[in-house]
Amino acid sequence: MLAAARELAEIGDTIRAASIRATETLTGDALRGALTRTPAAALQAERAVLRAVTNRKGLGYALAGGPVGTVGSKLGGMVGARSLAVAVMTTSLRLRIAAVTLDNPELAEDPLLRRLNEAVATDHEIEAARALCALVKDRGAARALTAIAPVFGEILALRALLDQNPLNDHAAWLIASGAAAATADPVTGLSNRAIAILDTGAGAARPIPPEPAEAERLRRTGSLLDFLTDLCVVGPTGRALIQTVTGPDAKERHVVLAPGMKIGNPDGDSPGDLLGAFSSTLLDSAPYSRALTKAVHDYGIPPGAELALIGHSAGGAAIMSLAQSPEFCARYTVTHVVAVGSPIDFKRPTSPRTWVASVTNQHDIIPSLDGQGAGTCFDLHPDWYVADYTGPGHEFPACHSIEHYTANITDDLHEVREHIDEQLRPYRGPVTRSQLYRLYDAEPAVAALRSTAATSRISTAAGPVELPVRCDDGVAVTAYFTVDADAAAKLLGGARVPHTGGRAIAAIRASDNRRTSLGAYRELSLGIVIEAPGGPRPSSAWAKPGTRSAGRGVRLIDAIYTTELSHAAAGEIWGHTASLGVLRVTSDARLLRVVAGTADETIMTLAGPLGRGLPAANRSLVVYSDLDGAPARSRIAQRGRRRAYPFPHRLRLTVGPSDHPLARHLRELGIAASPVLCLVTRSHRSRHDAPVRLADH
Numbered sequence: 001m002l003a004a005a006r007e008l009a010e011i012g013d014t015i016r017a018a019s020i021r022a023t024e025t026l027t028g029d030a031l032r033g034a035l036t037r038t039p040a041a042a043l044q045a046e047r048a049v050l051r052a053v054t055n056r057k058g059l060g061y062a063l064a065g066g067p068v069g070t071v072g073s074k075l076g077g078m079v080g081a082r083s084l085a086v087a088v089m090t091t092s093l094r095l096r097i098a099a100v101t102l103d104n105p106e107l108a109e110d111p112l113l114r115r116l117n118e119a120v121a122t123d124h125e126i127e128a129a130r131a132l133c134a135l136v137k138d139r140g141a142a143r144a145l146t147a148i149a150p151v152f153g154e155i156l157a158l159r160a161l162l163d164q165n166p167l168n169d170h171a172a173w174l175i176a177s178g179a180a181a182a183t184a185d186p187v188t189g190l191s192n193r194a195i196a197i198l199d200t201g202a203g204a205a206r207p208i209p210p211e212p213a214e215a216e217r218l219r220r221t222g223s224l225l226d227f228l229t230d231l232c233v234v235g236p237t238g239r240a241l242i243q244t245v246t247g248p249d250a251k252e253r254h255v256v257l258a259p260g261m262k263i264g265n266p267d268g269d270s271p272g273d274l275l276g277a278f279s280s281t282l283l284d285s286a287p288y289s290r291a292l293t294k295a296v297h298d299y300g301i302p303p304g305a306e307l308a309l310i311g312h313s314a315g316g317a318a319i320m321s322l323a324q325s326p327e328f329c330a331r332y333t334v335t336h337v338v339a340v341g342s343p344i345d346f347k348r349p350t351s352p353r354t355w356v357a358s359v360t361n362q363h364d365i366i367p368s369l370d371g372q373g374a375g376t377c378f379d380l381h382p383d384w385y386v387a388d389y390t391g392p393g394h395e396f397p398a399c400h401s402i403e404h405y406t407a408n409i410t411d412d413l414h415e416v417r418e419h420i421d422e423q424l425r426p427y428r429g430p431v432t433r434s435q436l437y438r439l440y441d442a443e444p445a446v447a448a449l450r451s452t453a454a455t456s457r458i459s460t461a462a463g464p465v466e467l468p469v470r471c472d473d474g475v476a477v478t479a480y481f482t483v484d485a486d487a488a489a490k491l492l493g494g495a496r497v498p499h500t501g502g503r504a505i506a507a508i509r510a511s512d513n514r515r516t517s518l519g520a521y522r523e524l525s526l527g528i529v530i531e532a533p534g535g536p537r538p539s540s541a542w543a544k545p546g547t548r549s550a551g552r553g554v555r556l557i558d559a560i561y562t563t564e565l566s567h568a569a570a571g572e573i574w575g576h577t578a579s580l581g582v583l584r585v586t587s588d589a590r591l592l593r594v595v596a597g598t599a600d601e602t603i604m605t606l607a608g609p610l611g612r613g614l615p616a617a618n619r620s621l622v623v624y625s626d627l628d629g630a631p632a633r634s635r636i637a638q639r640g641r642r643r644a645y646p647f648p649h650r651l652r653l654t655v656g657p658s659d660h661p662l663a664r665h666l667r668e669l670g671i672a673a674s675p676v677l678c679l680v681t682r683s684h685r686s687r688h689d690a691p692v693r694l695a696d697h
Contacts, residue, residue, distance in 0.1 A: 001102070005095035006378060012089035013177050016352070019064045019085055022053050060084040086161050089176045093158045097151045104150050104362070104390065112138060113147055117155070128159065146396040149363040155378075158604065178378035203271060203290025204440040205298055206472065208239070208515050220431050222247075226422045227257060227310050230341070234436065235402075236313070237272075238683070240292060242299045244433040247426045253306045253335075254299075256322075256429060258292060260313025260341070262404060271318075271441050280317040281343045281369055288314065289321035291439040293328060299435055301332060308336040308427050312402045313366055316342025316358075323349040323356075336424060340405050343370040345380050346465045349569040357385040357420050359409065364400045385423070387416040438473050438515070449690070456690065462568035466517050468690040469569065475587055476511040476684040477594060478621075479606060480529075480677045481653070483669040488528045491665065495555055495624075496531040503527040506671060507554050508606065508653075509621075510594045512585040519561040522583040524596045525576070526662060527554035531626060533631040533694055553622030553633065558662040560596050560603075574634055574691050575627035579661070587680055589613075592651060596662070603658045604666060608651040610678060614645035618681060625691065632691040639685040645678040 053063055060083035063480045063660050096116060101107040108114055110642040113133045119128035136144045144693055148155060153175050160172030210218065210233075217233045221227035222245035234241050234257065241257040271287035280286045301307070309319035316339030322328050323337050329350040337349060337356045341364050349356060358381075360367040398404055409417050421428075455468045483500035497504045510524040560581040561567040571580040581603070593607040621636040645651075652673055655666045 001095055001099040001666055002080040005092045005099065008088055008092035008095065008176055009378075011587070012085050013087060015059065016064060016083070016173075017087035019053060019059055019083060022049055022059070023063050040372055043127050052176055058084070060087065061593065071613070084161075089173070090158055090161050093154050093161075094178055096154050096159075100150045100154075105269050107151065110147065117151075117532060142594075143395060146399070148622055149365050149368075149396055150390070152365055153368045162312055165213070178380060203287045203292075203294055204443045205240070205291050205295035205437040205667055206299060206440070206515070208436050208438045208473065209520065210436050214436075218431075218434060218504075222255065222424075222427045222429055224417060224424055225406070225410060226431075227255060227338075227424075228402065228409065231257050231259055231310070231340075231402050232406055238439055239364065240295055240315075240437050240439055242295060242301075242435050242437065243332050243431050244614070245427050245431055246429045248429060249426070251306075251426075253308065253427055253431070255308045255310060256292060256296060256302050256319065258288075258309070258311035258315030260311075260318050260400075260597050267623075271439050280314050280321060284324065284347075285321055285323075286318070287441045288318040288439070289325070289368075292322060293325075294316055295437040296332070297421060298437070300489075303331050304333060306333045306335050306426070308338070308424065309334060310336075310338045310340075312340045312405065313342055313343060313400065316340060317344055317347070320344045320347040320349070320356075322346075323354055325353075326350050329354075330426075335426070336421060340402065341367055341400055343367050345376075346369050348381075352383075355385070355423055356381070357387070357422075357423070359387045359405065359413075359416060360389075361399050361405070361408070362388060362390040362601070363396060365396055366400050385419065387413065389413060389416075418555050458573055460565070460568040461574045462564040463567045465565065465573060467573070467688075467690045471513045471516040471684065471686045471688075473515040474511055474513040474680075474684040475585055476509070476681045476686070477585060477587060477592060477606075478507055478509045478642070478679045479651070479675040481506045481508065481675050482672045483528070487669050491557060491668065492528055492555055493532065495528070495533070496553070497528060498531060498653075505676075506669060508594075508675075509554075510585050510596070510606075511629050513684075518569065519563065521561060521566040522585060523559060523561050523566060523570075524581075524583050524594070525556050525559040526665060527556040527623070529553070530555045532633070533624065553624050555624045556582075557665050560662065574623070575625040575632060575660070587682070592680065597656075597658075598660065601658050601660075602656045603660045603663045604656060605654045606651065607654075608648070609653060610645045611648045613643035613645045613680070616642045616679060627691055627693060631694045634691040637687045637689070638681065640681040640683045642681040644678055645680065647674075647676060648678050649674050651675060651678060 006682050012033055050057070053059055061620055061643070064083070064085075080607050097107075101117075106113065107117065112131065115130065116131040116135060119131045132144075135147065139147060145152075157172040160168040161176065184610060192281040209215075217229075218241075222243070229242070230241055237260050240259065243255045243257070245253055245255060247253055271291045274480040280288045284422055296307075309322060311317070311319040318359070319337060320339060320342070323334050323551050324347055328334070332371070334349065334351065334354050337354060338359075339357070341361065342358065343366060344358060358367075389412075391408055408477045458465050485497055485502050485504040488499075488504040488506065489495065490495045507529065508524070510522070512522050514520050529552060556576050559570055559576050560576040560583055561570055562581065564580070567578055567580050570576040581596060581598050583597075584593070586593045587610075591607075592610050593605075595602060595605050595607075597603045617640045618640060620638060623636060624636050625632050625634070652665075653671065653675070655663055655671075657663075
């Protein structure tokens with residue numbers, strides 16, 4: 001059945017080519033010139049060609065190609081006039097849906113799916129919309145996508161070719177003919193490429209250490225399952241891993257592991273975000289592949305060395321961009337490419353000697369983003385090893401995760417695993433070196449801050465500290481609570497505390513500083529919003545808190561640091577009251593959890609759902625302290641995509657029975673159980689300047 005569908009698609013493409021040629025003849029210079037030389041014969045020829053491209057019993061309404069043909073075909077589409085080429089191609093699409101249905105009988109047995117397929121195939125737009133709404137209402141969006149995933153591309157292309165929207169016809173034809181990746185949304189016709197080209201970063205990569213728990217889980221040997229396990233460890237976090245393996249022949253080879261799309265909205269920092277997934281799929285070179293190239297260069301792989309590229313999802317598309325880059329392949333020998341759950345059908349390696357494997361789950365929609373899915377009738381890569389399977393537990397988006405693919409390859413796809421492992425035999429052996437990289441769209445903005453900031457070196461009891469202290473990657477959380485204004489003023493000993501209705505504002509700030517000039521460390525602080533010492537009288541607590549013009553900032557009361565050097569810097573350089581402790585900061589798009597304590601007890605926990613967030617400007621933070629008995633001010637310049645969560649009432653602060661100063665002060669302040677505002681910055685970058693004594697100004 002797929003063979004017949006392929007033949008019909010080829011016939012449809014040939015008919016369309018004939019239609020384009022006929023339209024060119026009708027509108028071309030040759031026919032217009034003949035009208036002046038031999039008018040009678042030319043008019044007869046013109047009528048014959050016009051009849052050919054408008055005759056329902058022939059090519060149908062077949063104006064196509066060129067300015068006139070494009071306008072004519074769009075006008076015809078708007079009134080429902082169709083060509084023979086479209087009729088043949090839609091028949092091919094229906095055959096493909098029927099063929100996939102044989103392998104996935106639930107598509108025919110499920111009444112809701114059958115209703116949707118029939119409505120799309122018979123060009124009943126209203127009924128198709130109703131059928132889709134009924135499916136989503138009954139199953140939910142995730143299960144509805146899972147159900148139609150095997151024929152997702154074919155349904156979209158069929159609907160687009162039959163509807164009255166002329167803007168989506170070209171994208172639908174690309175999907176149906178298998179000619180190229182779909183460059184537009186087949187529903188609306190909006191250009192995907194126009195979105196993809198917004199991703200213009202040059203790419204950047206910085207070596208970072210793994211977390212201790214991650215380092216323990218990284219595999220010490222090279223095999224397909226080892227590499228997939230390492231992809232699971234790294235996860236879709238905007239990072240990549242490069243390893244060196246000593247093969248069975250005692251020769252060193254190298255492996256680049258590129259994870260999938262970073263979860264969340266485009267963040268302007270990571271090339272592996274949603275925008276990066278578009279650009280990696282549609283463009284030959286994108287920030288993700290350029291960042292990987294810079295990671296490979298930084299790693300120090302010698303020219304001519306052999307590389308295996310292994311990627312998941314958008315990472316698979318990015319490594320295929322490397323494999324098809326003449327410049328990259330001129331410098332390194334790319335021997336193997338393994339893409340898992342990736343849209344790579346229209347990418348080709350530069351070297352014919354590069355062995356390529358593609359593993360896709362038919363219920364995973366992501367590999368079909370380039371327009372070709374389970375229902376494709378084209379053998380686009382006869383020289384590739386392609387495993388397109390369906391198996392148990394295939395609900396989307398869970399079936400797209402690297403963990404799900406790894407489990408399927410481990411437990412269900414024995415033949416696939418053995419075949420790919422055999423091909424990767426040169427890379428089977430001990431891992432002698434591993435390096436994790438943080439990937440960026442462009443050089444981190446903090447680098448610019450660093451280049452313009454004067455540096456100094458200060459000695460502390462725990463070692464030297466270079467100022468300003470820089471953080472190049474981390475997560476920062478600031479939660480603002482109401483507290484008793486009198487208690488706050490008493491605790492601060494006369495500081496000017498703005499308040500409203502007897503309530504002042506306290507800030508709990510926690511950060512996981514993964515890569516800094518002090519090394520990796522975590523910190524948590526409790527502070528009160530105050531006016532600048534010697535400044536104007538306190539105003540409302542809500543009047544532009546933290547603005548530069550008012551000099552308003554945060555006076556720290558307590559702080560916890562997790563390393564000796566960061567603790568010493570806080571006390572000896574900035575004059576903060578601080579202690580050593582244990583801190584965990586975890587945050588995703590919906591949940592936040594901050595736990596502070598000591599080795600023996602929990603001091604406080606801030607945990608719960610964040611609710612709906614809004615983009616927020618990332619302002620510098622002014623911090624006040626007492627330095628050798630004199631007031632001092634320092635500024636923390638901050639960068640990174642920040643989101644604000646107003647009144648997250650399900651986010652709760654719990655203070656333990658501890659006698660730690662932080663716990664005592666939280667109780668004394670009468671702090672509210674939930675914050676009035678929570679600010680979360682992922683991919684956090686900052687620069688903490690040296691303190692300035694206010695008495696000197």
